[in-house]
Amino acid sequence: MKITKVELENYRPFKGSGIEFNLSTNGGNIILIKGKNGAGKTSLFHAVHFVFFGESKEDEGFSVNAEKASEGDGITSVRIWFTHEGANYELLRQIFFKKTTLTTKNPETGILEITKGAKIEKEEFSATKNGIPQTFPSAEREKI
Helix, strand or coil: CEEEEEEEECECCECCCCEEEECCCCCCCCCCCCCCCCCCHHHHHHHHHHHHHCCCCCCCCCCECHHHHHHCCEEEEEEEEEEECCEEEEEEEEEEEEEEEEEEECCCCCCEEEEEEEEEEEEEEEEEECCEEECCHHHHCCCC
16 A cells, blocks of 8 residues: 555644645655654644544544634544555545533632533545445444
8 A cells, every 4th residue: 555645624733624745755665754843743644544444432532623623613534545456545534523612610719611622423434446436344333
């Protein structure tokens, strides 16, 4: 499998749509990702895992960009293009989220605290092989 491109929308630190990573290997077999601390290298790795397997129960909601979630309802998505054994694949996983606001009283100070975040409404997955829609049951398996 050779990943050729990754596109993100409101995924972890990447806010907005059309954020692309074109991964050219110039004929080689290795992709190196270089960047400063906090630039999103690990989030790019998580995005590849997310598009194949979705969020785990422990990470539910963490894939949504926090700033976007605080602004209102929206979509988080990861799309990946790759080649494998001569075929071209495109996978897309989307999370549809609603803005949430939780007000709690700090038991120590008595001050009201507001927490903003995202509630996952729905998750969708789609895949194509050489432009033809595909079904991959393992990609839609239940989360453990």
